[in-house]
Amino acid sequence: MIKAVIFDMDGLLINSEPFWQESEAKVFNSLGIETNKAMFEKFMGKRIDEVVDVMWDIQQWQEKSKEQVVSDIVDNVINLVNKKGEALSGVRETLNAFKQSTLKIGLASSSKMRIIESVLDKLNIREYFEVVHSAEFEEYGKPHPQTFISTAKMLDTKPSECLVFEDSLNGVISALAANMTCIAVPEKNASNLSKFIIANKTLNSLKEFKISDLQYLLED
Secondary structure, eight states: OOOEEOOOOBBBBSSHHHHHHHHHHHHHTTTTOOOOHHHHHHHHTTTTHHHHHHHHHOOOEEESSSHHHHHHHHHHHHHHHHOOOOBTTTTTHHHHHTTTSEEEEEESSSSOOHHHHHHHHHOOOOOGSEEEEEEESSSSSSSSTTHHHHHHHHHTOOGGGGGEESHHHHHHHHHTTTEEEEEEEOTTTTTGGGGGGGSHHHHHGGGGGGGHHHHHHHOO
């Protein structure tokens, strides 16, 4: 029985995945490191410090510390969120529907908390969430399941009683590894779209989701 719903953030609630790609490309390119779309898809859903660690292993740089590179990327993302951030299709309707239900609502993101705070303020959606958790407080980020497991614990709910909405493959893997039900809402143009078959359900957007169809979506 589902007692709580947990939302990812980037690419699911807000149109921020392009912000991450633009910011990562800007900072890494300034360090002389080439980037590409396939690389960004692989990084989707992962913590930015872990992304920087991977890039460091590929090509070490001298100009800045890894911590400074992380900070520069985060600053760029926040700037773009404040300038261009918009809720994605169906977000407000879905949040309103769950708010009127008996289900608990949480947010579990790989983003640092200062980005989460910026998004909550930009979209004016803070009131919907009983729990807001960042993977920065965990030893490992997604696809490791701990971020979702900790969020369930904060919601005083068993992982098996949680429904997760995710847009990234790393996030879907994380939710399933946490023994949660997962509905994927992947980017339409993602090259790895076929891999989302591992999710319990796949939707084109949150606009397709109706809380009255919850049982059907989970059993069909």
